[in-house]
Amino acid sequence: MRSALLAISLLATAAAYAQGITNPLPANDAEVIAKGKRLYNQTGCIACHGNNARGAVGPDLTDDEWLRQPTDEMIFNTIRNGRSGTVMSGFAGDITDEQIWQIITWLRDENRKRQ
Numbered sequence: 001m002r003s004a005l006l007a008i009s010l011l012a013t014a015a016a017y018a019q020g021i022t023n024p025l026p027a028n029d030a031e032v033i034a035k036g037k038r039l040y041n042q043t044g045c046i047a048c049h050g051n052n053a054r055g056a057v058g059p060d061l062t063d064d065e066w067l068r069q070p071t072d073e074m075i076f077n078t079i080r081n082g083r084s085g086t087v088m089s090g091f092a093g094d095i096t097d098e099q100i101w102q103i104i105t106w107l108r109d110e111n112r113k114r115q
Helices: 002-019 030-042 045-049 064-068 072-081 097-114
Strands: none
Touching: 030 045, 030 097, 072 097
16 A cells, blocks of 8 residues: 555656756745745845846846746756856755745846846
């Protein structure tokens, strides 16, 4: 019985990843957005991506190219694990998954303000 439950759980997890993970936080929650901005500044993202994530050494994270094409999953994985071949290091050991989602929520909000 235990192995059957484990198999079902693994299949459900695999199905969720096959469909892509999406941000579980509400897109228009002012508190989540504010936390995301604070985390962006506190974790040092500002050093490479500039004030309000408009780009500096690293790319602009609020433009349509970055935010409309990549999925939530891709942005999450980039922040969490970094990007091979670039100076973008992962933050998995520094911030929680929820905090990564807060940053993504703020980045998407910044993109909406540009339109």
